[in-house]
Amino acid sequence: RMQLWLNGELGQALLPMPGQTQEITPKTSASCSPAPESPLSSAEESVKSQQEEQMCQASIQEPSETSESQPGTPLPLPLPGHAGLSIQEMVAMSPELDTYAITKKVKEVLTDNNLGQRLFGESILGLTQGSVSDLLARPKPWHKLSLKGREPFVRMQLWLNDPRNVEKLMDMKRMEKKAVLHMCFPAYMKRRHSSIGESHSLESGLSGSDLTQSASPQNLSQQQQQQPQQQQQPHLKKPRVVLAPEEKEALKRAYQQKPYPSPKTIEELASQLNLKTSTVINWFHNYRSRIRRELFIEEIQAAASEGGSPSARPGKSGGEGDNSCDGTESDSTAEGRPSGSEERKGLLESPNRSQRDEEGEAELPSASGTSRPRGGIIDSLFGIPESVSTATATATPCRNPKDSSLRKKKAANLNNIIHRLEKAANRDEPHEWEF
DNA sequence: TTTTAGTCAATAAC
């Protein structure tokens, strides 16, 4: 299969660079691919629905392409020329990609061609519009992504490499419209106009937003799957919690004081704000996660402003595992983010020191643990232009002597911050929350 | 058991 991939359609689709015929060692897929089927089979529901989605898409795809998709692998759209390789294998084999450049390019193409995120997400990435929006606006650097997290970027890269990508998506858009008119329109209109004040339609169990999305045939199948269950239990859908600005403000203040609050503190917060404990817990989880991502963006932008390839710059976000280089925790000098350094500091205050330390150190195995062939033919197989693939340029980030002094400075800065935070953490036990 | 990563989906904002 590897051979097929090397010599077959992928080669054509991904515009290999001339003269790049280095061998690829089997080690790559063997060491990097964590039992290709397993991650997906564990998410059975998701797979099921995505398989449904594929089937539905098959009706609006060219048959030749549809037949390429891997059984058991949720490929919302058969990857152009993947020649039988599963997406997991492709992800495992992928060289380091510049996620920032990829998303930038995708946004550009979508905007230029008036293609929506929903269409793109559902047909190319197998993700919902919201996820696509998030992904395009806040891409994480490659080395911070898990294999699963890398998948959409590989899909995007492959899509960008497909010379007929826009054309195909346009076709889908047109067909989708027809499909909506011919298949979905009556029910869609009926539900849409009959559900004012009944966002959770008893008839279908779908909200207004769902209905809008059901305009897509592929989505329809997913929802049809959910329908029976919801018909049986139409009232189970929980209303979305919307936190008031004051509540958010209070939570942010609490976060600034204690990014990892104890269960007791969470209880207190919940009772004082009249929220469910789980809501407060979720809020902290989400906030930490999103602050962390803001840091990545900042890091990328800082790197970009310094010139060069942003998402995996040596000494900034390079994946060699040194915290002083990954930027996430060491880059305390970065400025200009609206949420400011107060939120940022929380990321340094993980529940225990060892965990915090490990996080940085763990980057090494996570980045290099998926040691795959870099540059050369793999880049060419992915058809990656130099501006997008950073693998060859950043093979050993931070090893450059020029980066060494920067690293030392950052490390010193980091130690200083950790020290101050630990001191602060030691004296903050009894908290009075002021809202 | 807790935290993180990734995602969905409701809904706000444009």
Place this chain on the structure above:
DNA sequence: GTTATTGACTAAAA
């Protein structure tokens, strides 16, 4: 109608 935001959830890692 599209995109952005965000609370909730699942799976996996620590």
